[in-house]
Amino acid sequence: MFAPQDDRYLFLDMNSFFARCEQQVNPALRNKPVVVAPYTGTTGCCIAVSYEAKTLGVKTGMGVGEARALIPNLTVVESRPELYRHVHHQLVAIINDFTPYVSVRSVDEMTFPLASYEQGGDRPFALAHMIKSALKQKLGEWLTASVGIGPNVFMAKQAAEARKPDGCVCIRCADIPAWLRRWQLTDLKGINTCMERQLIRLGITQPIQLYTTNQEILRKKLGVAGEYWWLRLHGYPIDSAQSPTKTIGHSCVLSPDARRWDVATQVLHKLVQRVGERLRAGGFTSSALHLYIRFLHSPSFRLHMRTRPFSDSRALWRYTSHMWERAPRIHTPFMIAITACDLHGEQMHQLPLFANDRKETNLYHALDSVNARFGQWTLKPASLIGTERHAPSRIPFGNRQL
Numbered sequence: 001m002f003a004p005q006d007d008r009y010l011f012l013d014m015n016s017f018f019a020r021c022e023q024q025v026n027p028a029l030r031n032k033p034v035v036v037a038p039y040t041g042t043t044g045c046c047i048a049v050s051y052e053a054k055t056l057g058v059k060t061g062m063g064v065g066e067a068r069a070l071i072p073n074l075t076v077v078e079s080r081p082e083l084y085r086h087v088h089h090q091l092v093a094i095i096n097d098f099t100p101y102v103s104v105r106s107v108d109e110m111t112f113p114l115a116s117y118e119q120g121g122d123r124p125f126a127l128a129h130m131i132k133s134a135l136k137q138k139l140g141e142w143l144t145a146s147v148g149i150g151p152n153v154f155m156a157k158q159a160a161e162a163r164k165p166d167g168c169v170c171i172r173c174a175d176i177p178a179w180l181r182r183w184q185l186t187d188l189k190g191i192n193t194c195m196e197r198q199l200i201r202l203g204i205t206q207p208i209q210l211y212t213t214n215q216e217i218l219r220k221k222l223g224v225a226g227e228y229w230w231l232r233l234h235g236y237p238i239d240s241a242q243s244p245t246k247t248i249g250h251s252c253v254l255s256p257d258a259r260r261w262d263v264a265t266q267v268l269h270k271l272v273q274r275v276g277e278r279l280r281a282g283g284f285t286s287s288a289l290h291l292y293i294r295f296l297h298s299p300s301f302r303l304h305m306r307t308r309p310f311s312d313s314r315a316l317w318r319y320t321s322h323m324w325e326r327a328p329r330i331h332t333p334f335m336i337a338i339t340a341c342d343l344h345g346e347q348m349h350q351l352p353l354f355a356n357d358r359k360e361t362n363l364y365h366a367l368d369s370v371n372a373r374f375g376q377w378t379l380k381p382a383s384l385i386g387t388e389r390h391a392p393s394r395i396p397f398g399n400r401q402l
């Protein structure tokens with residue numbers, strides 16, 4: 001393992017990305033409270049919140065109705081994934097001018113290791129300043145980023161989080177204890193309220209204890225995770241910059257006119273096609289599926305199923321339908337999600353034994369290449385004709401790959 005070393009990674013996090021994209025392309029929205037939501041009706045939820053709305057108490061994930069109640073003159077914009085994707089690709093191209101090693105963490109987050117001539121003294125700050133100028137010049141002045149520099153990706157992300165918007169913070173190994181004393185446990189990325197409760201039960205109430213407690217004792221209390229926390233907080237680069245894909249899933253909040261079982265079935269079919277395409281594009285097979293349905297005003301339904309390894313959409317749809325038929329039809333579906341789990345590289349499995357199976361695999365690869373070249377849904381199952389309006393393309397946010 002590499003020893004801790006200052007200024008090893010730079011982390012870049014765009015500020016209120018979707019909301020700022022809207023404010024950049026539409027000057028009438030600037031300096032005003034704006035939220036972006038998949039649907040502008042009261043049942044939608046805010047997936048991005050402008051700083052003007054944040055200061056008035058609106059939070060990401062809040063219902064649109066609740067946000068409107070807080071800010072009567074709030075502007076709610078329907079999300080435009082194509083716009084955000086376009087800006088994302090421009091952003092990646094800009095960062096590629098500075099490094100050949102960029103690792104994209106999500107639609108608005110990326111990280112890369114600094115070269116030796118970029119480390120030490122004011123050099124990381126000079127680099128951050130150049131990146132910020134390039135963003136301003138090429139993307140526009142409303143698309144700002146917070147930059148963090150640290151001995152590992154974790155600390156660099158914490159540094160980026162420490163000053164928003166448009167900040168630049170460098171956390172060096174010697175400064176880590178002082179930073180840890182300022183934070184609560186849930187300020188550390190990866191510790192949620194549930195994990196916080198577990199830590200408190202074990203006598204760890206402050207982040208600094210994960211730093212000062214002996215590594216062996218942490219291992220005894222928390223297992224290998226405790227040791228990892230100790231190493232991470234001491235600046236060891238234990239987390240790879242590139243997180244491996246563990247699951248591939250798609251979800252959709254149904255628009256009010258799609259909250260019927262017949263339409264929801266078509267939407268699910270569409271999600272299944274997307275999951276299948278991404279499985280094959282990543283060279284994966286899956287051997288487990290998870291279906292989640294949230295109902296309007298009723299408890300949600302979830303089902304997990306182990307399957308034979310598959311990557312073709314027909315098998316995926318067969319397994320998914322099997323679970324879908326078990327969902328209680330007396331409730332109104334509100335949100336559906338299908339996730340392929342237990343992923344393996346396709347090459348780890350034997351090639352299909354029967355000629356028909358081989359044909360099917362080849363057929364799906366051919367369909368994918370046509371759609372990759374001429375646009376999604378150029379070729380699609382006949383059952384999806386007429387579903388264009390439902391489950392429009394959405395963009396992932398949080399720590400996910402595009």
Ligand SMILES: [Mg+2]
Pocket residue numbers: 013014015016017108
């Ligand atoms: Mg961000």
